[in-house]
Amino acid sequence: SQTIHQWPATLVQPVGSPLSLECTVEGTSNPNLYWYRQAAGRGLQLLFYSVGIGQISSEVPQNLSASRPQDRQFILSSKKLLLSDSGFYLCAWSGTSGGGRGTQYFGPGTRLTVL
């Protein structure tokens, strides 16, 4: 079965510091990978998605970047954090075959607080 991991689970960082959040998927190959941010426990905002190694699409211009160095690894980064970067960050994966199309499976999330 497929599993998705995120770490760290929680993070408190000062303004201006760098950020690296990691997401890995097990039990599947060549997944589509996604980074979302969720504010105040409500709807999800898509930040980045990737359909393959080194292929990143950005949905919202911002202080963040994403990279996919390996097939099942997705990293969210920032060189200098802003207060507005605080939030709950979720990684998700979906299969690339037609069955169950559109279905995404989420990781446990990372709670980021920027002080």
Place this chain on the structure above:
Amino acid sequence: TQLLEQSPQFLSIQEGENLTVYCNSSSVFSSLQWYRQEPGEGPVLLVTVVTGGEVKKLKRLTFQFGDARKDSSLHITAAQPGDTGLYLCAGALGNYKLTFGKGTLLTVNP
């Protein structure tokens, strides 16, 4: 512009009551997902509906996809405190990206 309108945003009911959550759009979706999320955790998939008019049941939960694939509903029968959580609908526009509603925060009181 919110592509997916979800209602109600908040719902507080007593154990044993029935409820319905709605998800509406002017866009046609290739599929629609419902998720349930608890505080501090990631959303957990409840169901994916693909065919217009499709009805799926998951124990006390009934999901329906509109005939035109623009809307969906989630009906819970005899709600229990364990049903408490944030319910999210998400529509796929055919390119594997999902657009999410803002969610319905359900509280079931014992």
